[in-house]
Every structure is written in structure tokens, then in C-alpha cells.
Amino acid sequence: MKQDIEFLAPLYAKADVNFVKGKGAWLFDSKGKEYLDFASGISVNALGHSHPAIIKAIKKQSEKFLHLSNLFPNEPQIKLAKKMLSLTKFGKEKGKAFFCNSGAEANEAAIKFARKYFFSKGEKNRVEIISFVNSFHGRTYGSLAATGQEKLKIGFGAMPAGFKHVEWNDAEALKKAVGKNTAAIMLEPVVAEGGVLMPSKKFIKTINDLKKQNGCLVVADEIQMGVGRCGAISCSELYGIKADITTWAKPLGGGLPLGMVLMSADIAKNLQPGDHGTTFGGNPVSCAAGLAALEIISKPKFLKNVLERSVQLRAGLEVLAKKYKFLGEIRGEGLLFGIETQKPVADLVAACRNQRLLVLRAGTNVLRLLPPLTITKNEAKEALKRMETAFSIFPLDEK
Ligand SMILES: Cc1ncc(COP(=O)(O)O)c(C=O)c1O
Incomplete structure (x- = not known):
């Protein structure tokens, strides 16, 4: 759209289409043409567009209050934290939740909490975060430093110190990289943005063994795969990754901006008022929308x-x-x-x-x-049909 180019910074390669409405798995452009949405706002719209339960929850909460700040408790936050804890291992472990606004912020907080944990135990040099080549953890300095894609860092000056990257699925390299200053191994259970790369069983076992032997923490970034996309609420739990901290965003707010960190009781107990915070994080309307979505997603x-x-x-x-x-x-x-x-x-x-x-x-x-x-069986069928037609413009045997 011409006006988009005129008024917005050119940070995205946007498609030239003007969507005016969405319903379920479908989007409609200004000419009334229907599109099957297999992008879901990059994993955000887990229940598709305009889900009635989410709309109802947003309306209901917005009539009470839109924002309070984190200086006062609010019910939607408490309910969503309780629900997420009960759906993950952190509930049984008496873990705690921290709310923020996005995936990058959740990872930023996770990195800070991991470092603070060791600082509080007197291990002040234990600050190193080990993450993986091709990973994506966000665009803020901490989460970008953890991200294993060097091209995304070009032109932005020095990254924060204390980050190392190891090849994905290279158990031996990971063993060599972990040492006395390692605070955490940080991973996406499936490397999503970086190419949909699956973890090997051996790799997961190595991570769990290293955690046990070295005492470092494990941070699992559930931002793209968690909250149902993997067929379970937690992808790290599905894969048997023994995470101490998990980070959540994308679908968590039911389509509104919301991020979350779940952490073990041990990590939470070292945090004090003022250590970290956010004005908007855990916005009551986002939490109410997220809770409405989660009630549906968590049904077997x-x-x-x-x-x-x-x-x-x-x-x-x-x-x-x-x-x-x-x-x-x-x-x-x-x-x-x-x-x-x-x-x-x-x-x-x-x-x-x-x-x-x-x-x-x-x-x-x-x-x-x-x-x-x-998505329904018929919508999945329709997507495959459209893909087949799309690919048919290329010769069958062309590489
Ligand atoms: C695995 C993962 N972590 C973190 C992020 C960053 O999330 P946000 O864009 O909400 O900051 C993303 C976004 O694509 C992601 O896929």
C-alpha cells in the first residue's frame, strides 16, 4: 500500500494486500477476496481471527478497566498465571510467573533472572548464556545477543557480553562450551524462525545431563511452539527438556500483546521488588483474552x-x-x-x-x-490444494 510506504519505516518486506476483516482461518481483502491464513500473525492467532470467546473476554474486561500498572494486583493476571502454572510442571514445583509484553521481553527477563539467581548465591561470575546457531530469541539487545544469527546484529554496535553460540544438535561442542561461568543453556525446543530445526534425542539428553553435572540453568523459549502449537501446552515438557525457566508470548495473549516467564520457586525467591519490571506487562485486557484462549486450547x-x-x-x-x-x-x-x-x-x-x-x-x-x-479437515485440504496449484507454475523436475 502506497501510504504504508509513505508513513512507516521500511523495516518489513510487506505484501501488497489490504486486509479489512478476519474470521477463523480466513482473511478478507478490501475487494472481498478470501485468503486462507496459514501464517496466523506469525503463530499469534492460535484460535484464528475474531474468535467469539476472545472478543467477549476483551469486551468484559475493557468495561472494568484497561490498565492499572503493576503497582496493584489484578485478577486477569492472577487467573492466567494460575492457569499456566497448573498446565505446566511449574505448578507442581510451586513456581512463579512474571508478565511482560512480548517474546523479546520475556527472554530479556529470563536472561536477567538466570544471572540474578547465581549472583544471589554468591556466584557473581556465572553470567554466561549459551544458545544456538540459527536460533531466534528477539530483537532487544539481550535477546538479540542470545539469538544465533549474526546477520541480525550487523550495524548495531557491540552486543552485551557473556553470550556464546554452539551449533544446533552438536552435543560434543555443547559439552565443551559449558563451564564454571555458565548461567544457562537457552534453547527453542524447535528452532522455528531459523529453519524449523528439530532437536535430536541425544542433544536433549546432553542438555539435561549438563544441567545436572554443571548446575547451570536451562531456559526454554516456548514463544513460537508453546500454548498448543506443538500439540501440547509446553513443547519443552513434550520433549523431556528439564527447563528451570520457560518464556511465552505470541499466542499467550489471544491476539493481544503479552509475554510471560515461568520460573522455578528457587529462581523466584531471589527476586525482590524493583529488580525488574514493566509498565504495561500483564495488561489486564491481554490477560483476559489470553485466559479465554487458553481455556479452549488446553482442552484435550x-x-x-x-x-x-x-x-x-x-x-x-x-x-x-x-x-x-x-x-x-x-x-x-x-x-x-x-x-x-x-x-x-x-x-x-x-x-x-x-x-x-x-x-x-x-x-x-x-x-x-x-x-x-x-483449522478443520476441509481447510487443511483446501490449503494443500492451493499449494499444489501454486507450485504447478514451476516445472515438476526443476530443482
Ligand atoms: C522463538 C521466538 N522467540 C522470541 C521471539 C521474539 O518475540 P517478539 O517478536 O514478540 O519479541 C520470537 C518471534 O518470532 C520467536 O519465534
């Missing part, structure tokens, strides 16, 4: 649909990958899919958009699908 029947649609889509994608030589390995968990391609991903994303199917890229050569978790 809902999560079963995620897994069933996952099987259906994977089978359909395998057929496409057999047919078109330029498609390669299909990776993912639940309703995150990455399809390797030898063609420029931007061309495939555009071809899908021409068929009114919205998809994303991941890394340099991976097409990423992030449908809403509510």
Missing part, C-alpha cells in the same frame, strides 16, 4: 485436533514433496511445518499468495506453515 479434544490436522497436513505435504523435485525434507511438530526448498522461498511464498494462501519463510531455504490451531 482441542489438542487432539492439532495432532490430527498435523498428520493430515504432513501426509499431503509428503505427496507434494514427492511430486516437485525442488521440495525437500519436511520438518516440524504439531502445526508448525518447515518444507525445505531449492527455489527462492520468496517465490514460493508469492506463488501461494497468488492462490490466496498465506504462508511464511524460515531461515534461508524453508517454507513455513503456521495455520491456526482451529
Whole structure:
């Protein structure tokens, strides 16, 4: 859109389409054309667009108050914290929650809490955070320093000290990197933005063993995979990763901005008023919307649909990958899919958009699908059909 270019900083390569309305898995442009949304606002719209339960919760809370600050308790925060704790291992461990506004902020807080934990124990040099090549943890300085993609740091000066990156799935390199100053190993259970890279069982075992032997903490970034996308509430728990801190955002606010850190009781007890904070974090309307979404997502029947649609889509994608030589390995968990391609991903994303199917890229050569978790069998079928039509503009045997 011309006005977008005129008034907004050119930080995004935006598609030239003007959406005016959304309903479920569908978006409608100003000409009334329907698009099947397999991007979900980059994993935010877990229940699709305009879900009635979320709208109702937003209306109800907004009639009470929009904002209080964190100087006073508010009920939606308490309810959402209680619910998230009860749905994860942190509930049983008497863990605690911290609310913020976004994924980057949640990771920023997690890094600070991990360092403060060791500081409080008298281990003042234990500040090092070890994360992984190709990971994505956010754009603020701490979360960017943890991010394992050097290209994103160019031009922004020195990153904060105390961050190391190890190749993903390289258990031996990780063993070498962890030492007496390691505060935490920080990982996405599935490296999402960086190419949909799965962890090996050996790698997860190494992380858990290192935590035990070295005493370092484990921080799991659940921001893209958590809250149902993997077919469970917690992807790190699904994979048996023994995290001390988990970070959440994207779908957590039901479509409104919200981030969260869940931490063990041991970590929480070292934090004091004034150590960290935020004006907007845990906004009551966002928490009410998030709670309404979570009540639905956490139902076993809902999560079963995620897994069933996952099987259906994977089978359909395998057929496409057999047919078109330029498609390669299909990776993912639940309703995150990455399809390797030898063609420029931007061309495939555009071809899908021409068929009114919205998809994303991941890394340099991976097409990423992030449908809403509510998709039906027919919508999954329709997406596969549109993808097939989109790919048919390329010759079958072309690499
Ligand atoms: C795994 C992961 N961590 C952190 C972030 C950063 O979240 P936000 O954009 O809300 O700051 C993202 C965003 O894509 C993400 O996928």
C-alpha cells in the first residue's frame, strides 16, 4: 500500500494486500477476496481471527478497566498465571510467573533472572548464556545477543557480553562450551524462525545431563511452539527438556500483546521488588483474552485436533514433496511445518499468495506453515490444494 510506504519505516518486506476483516482461518481483502491464513500473525492467532470467546473476554474486561500498572494486583493476571502454572510442571514445583509484553521481553527477563539467581548465591561470575546457531530469541539487545544469527546484529554496535553460540544438535561442542561461568543453556525446543530445526534425542539428553553435572540453568523459549502449537501446552515438557525457566508470548495473549516467564520457586525467591519490571506487562485486557484462549486450547479434544490436522497436513505435504523435485525434507511438530526448498522461498511464498494462501519463510531455504490451531479437515485440504496449484507454475523436475 502506497501510504504504508509513505508513513512507516521500511523495516518489513510487506505484501501488497489490504486486509479489512478476519474470521477463523480466513482473511478478507478490501475487494472481498478470501485468503486462507496459514501464517496466523506469525503463530499469534492460535484460535484464528475474531474468535467469539476472545472478543467477549476483551469486551468484559475493557468495561472494568484497561490498565492499572503493576503497582496493584489484578485478577486477569492472577487467573492466567494460575492457569499456566497448573498446565505446566511449574505448578507442581510451586513456581512463579512474571508478565511482560512480548517474546523479546520475556527472554530479556529470563536472561536477567538466570544471572540474578547465581549472583544471589554468591556466584557473581556465572553470567554466561549459551544458545544456538540459527536460533531466534528477539530483537532487544539481550535477546538479540542470545539469538544465533549474526546477520541480525550487523550495524548495531557491540552486543552485551557473556553470550556464546554452539551449533544446533552438536552435543560434543555443547559439552565443551559449558563451564564454571555458565548461567544457562537457552534453547527453542524447535528452532522455528531459523529453519524449523528439530532437536535430536541425544542433544536433549546432553542438555539435561549438563544441567545436572554443571548446575547451570536451562531456559526454554516456548514463544513460537508453546500454548498448543506443538500439540501440547509446553513443547519443552513434550520433549523431556528439564527447563528451570520457560518464556511465552505470541499466542499467550489471544491476539493481544503479552509475554510471560515461568520460573522455578528457587529462581523466584531471589527476586525482590524493583529488580525488574514493566509498565504495561500483564495488561489486564491481554490477560483476559489470553485466559479465554487458553481455556479452549488446553482442552484435550482441542489438542487432539492439532495432532490430527498435523498428520493430515504432513501426509499431503509428503505427496507434494514427492511430486516437485525442488521440495525437500519436511520438518516440524504439531502445526508448525518447515518444507525445505531449492527455489527462492520468496517465490514460493508469492506463488501461494497468488492462490490466496498465506504462508511464511524460515531461515534461508524453508517454507513455513503456521495455520491456526482451529483449522478443520476441509481447510487443511483446501490449503494443500492451493499449494499444489501454486507450485504447478514451476516445472515438476526443476530443482
Ligand atoms: C522463538 C521466538 N522467540 C522470541 C521471539 C521474539 O518475540 P517478539 O517478536 O514478540 O519479541 C520470537 C518471534 O518470532 C520467536 O519465534
